[in-house]
Amino acid sequence: MHPTAPSKPLRAYGDREGDGMVQLSFVLELPPSAKAREAAKRFAEMHGLQDPLVATMEPAAEGFSFFVVYGHSKHAVDPGEIDVPEVRTESLSREDIEHRIKTRLGRKIVVVGACTGSDAHTVGIDAILNYKGYAGDKGLESYKGFEVYNLGAQVENAQLAARARALKADAILVSQVITQRNCHKENGRALVELLEREGWRRDAILLFGGPRVDHQLALELGFDAGFGPGTKPGDVASYLVDKLCGGPGAMTEIPL
């Protein structure tokens, strides 16, 4: 669809516009049988699939069947009714990022990052902060304009806050990979509350990242921005430069 075309309700696109084709796979606690096949079909119908075809029914474990079902979803979604906050920053080139920091801020942007709580998965924070970067895009460490402190994994909020405060961090990056029982949300919210209690929440830009994170969630938790899967270091760098050094025409509006 052309970006300027008026929006219309959309059905899933399989082979033709409006066919609503989707696939669904799931397990039911039933051994394979004609009854199980019918159960899978009805289950799919309850999800709005018309004329479901049970393409696969196999025993996945004793007393459990694995199903793959195709069907025509009757649901349609109207993108015109959706308003999702997105991190709106133009992607800047490396040269532009370095130049703006140098000419408009005149000092390095101090960034402190960590995986907080019990989370031991540093792959996300490392991809953004470490020199090596991710998918060919080098991390913030590789920029002259950033001073980066990657505190690593399993850092307590209090520890992160103390370190960030001592370093006068411009930005704090929190990465959360583990999401079991929403511990990522609790950890994130707890950090925001801690900074508010200590009275310096507004002194730093707070960024939240991880595979199950989006901008909206980050805003809900009290962060300034959220970065989900596929984020490259350059995206984060661009965002920070935009916030701290002003946009393209904001030469005179350097925040103090």
Place this chain on the structure above:
Amino acid sequence: MATVPMDPRKVARCREIAAEIADDVQRYIDAHTTVGVERTILRAYGAEGVDDQGVPLVNTAVERYREAGVLGRGIAFFLGRALIAGAKTVQDAAERLAFAPEIDRGEGGPGPDAAREALREHTAAAIARIDTARKQREALRARIASGPTPLRYVIVATGNIYDDAVQAKAAAHAGADIVAVIRATAQSLLDYVPHGATTEGYGGTFATQENFKIVRRALDEAAQEQNRYIQQTNYSSGLCMAEIAWMAAVERLDMLLNDAMYGILFRDINMCRTFVDQYVSRRFIARAGITINTGEDNYLTTADAVEKAHTVLTSQFINEAFALRAGLKPEQMGLGHAYEIDPWLEDSFLLEVAQAQLIRQIFDKHPIKWMPPTKHKTGDIFFAHVHDAMFDLVGITTNQSIELLGMFSEAIHNPLLMDRYLALKATRYVYGAAKHLGEEIEFKKDGIVARRAIQVLDEALELLEEVKRESIWEAIGRGAFADVKRTRTGGKGYAGVLDRARDYCNPLLDALERSA
């Protein structure tokens, strides 16, 4: 038969250097102990239980003697003295160490030899308990055979041990040979082992002695039902690696994740602590006949899998050298590596084949542990399933011993029942369809695979030379492994490392060392 060029002189040289690197550390190990080691000794003698706050008795006792500054003489010394002073059982003696109004400062009275004598029958019983479990395992495995290699290894991680047991049996039903219950994420940094059956955990389920029992029972049942032996594995790593090794030994686990350097690099555990703990954990593991799985695969999740492939091989030589010094046999060493090269890189498959085959040839007696792609999984489950199939193809072609199956839902959630089922089904197809591929093909003499194998071995040798020159302590300090830098006194758990006193008393460790 598809082999890659491998200069046996270079391999021998790598082993020599690794031996020197490990010897340097072993001198340090032999002069030190840790709170984790001393707690393990108390447990092995039979001390058990927790107080009303959940603090294990062994922690209370050992911490008390550490605070008093006398733990360097060995907790066994004080345990022996408590027995001589009238404690009726080991449990009674351990409770006295923990709770008696007066702490025994070890002044006057019976010396280490008398303590050893008082512990003699208990030391023998502690060894016999490990040996009995080993014999039980061997008897069961003689009756019910394992599946063919590569063994299919899957993980369960519900957080609730009773659900884990159900999932473990389902996995065995679907074709798994090995089941790991993933630990709760924070457990590696707990300086105690939780007690009892647990039903709450983030990212996995706590490793406890009771949880080990529950899963063992489920897998023994599954083995009977499937007429195929199902191996149980867990994690002897973190601040309690030695205690967990002992628990696994007596609860008849078959495998343990156990690495000489993993905790240092990936959990920021102090290196002195880790080196001492890994040694003692491996003494128990050696005696128990457990197979270790080392964690070199992790290096490639933080460092580049093409540029840093040689660091995996270097670390395998070092892990092997440490394991030999703890009495492990090569047949117990599941050295780890992984399929982590960027799948979009041209000829990435050939580079993976080269590394897998090279490691298979260098460590020909070792049950090599082959780990699936994780770093480049994005949540596109359809692509991931293809990616995993290519990994399976390398596994069967190069005859890896233990293959942790890739999950298409990697990067999304802990595996669901159907994720494991589909992984096992795909693996069954690839293993069957390419069963004898490795025997049918040859690699071009001067082709990409052959040249890559030569390059990786050369670079590993070079890195080993460097590590030896600067010592492993310094090498880790500058980020030689996994691009992670750690200092000698930094990291968690350093306060729990102690100099051994000149008359250090540890008859159980002595017995394990003699048995090698």
